[in-house]
Amino acid sequence: MEGKKLNWQLLITDPALLPWNDHQMAEATVNDKRICLARHQDRYHAFAATCPHAGGSFCNGWVDALGQVVCPLHRYRFSLANGRNTSGEGYHLRTYPLELRPDGLYIGLPQSSLFGF
Numbered sequence: 868m869e870g871k872k873l874n875w876q877l878l879i880t881d882p883a884l885l886p887w888n889d890h891q892m893a894e895a896t897v898n899d900k901r902i903c904l905a906r907h908q909d910r911y912h913a914f915a916a917t918c919p920h921a922g923g924s925f926c927n928g929w930v931d932a933l934g935q936v937v938c939p940l941h942r943y944r945f946s947l948a949n950g951r952n953t954s955g956e957g958y959h960l961r962t963y964p965l966e967l968r969p970d971g972l973y974i975g976l977p978q979s980s981l982f983g984f
Contacts, residue, residue: 873975880971
């Protein structure tokens with residue numbers, strides 16, 4: 868999202884209140900957009916809720932030891948840092964920056980996402 872102006876929105880006041888599953892994944896909706904969140908090594912990550920390959924729900928997947936989110940359908944792997952497909956299929960996962968601030972967890976969305984263009 869380099870070069871794009873971001874609109875920072877409060878996602879939740881306390882990340883512990885998110886519905887984390889056993890794999891440290893949770894889903895949230897922001898501006899009618901489904902977002903998957905992951906906790907990995909004391910960091911929070913946000914990315915598209917569905918796999919760009921076949922639409923598998925990442926909240927049913929997991930994060931491996933290398934910090935890659937794994938799709939539960941075909942086990943395609945994506946870097947949490949940049950969305951790059953690390954298992955070699957050539958897909959790209961949309962990621963979103965997160966900031967933990969004193970008043971809560973914020974997500975940065977491109978301004979175009981807020982206005983539909």
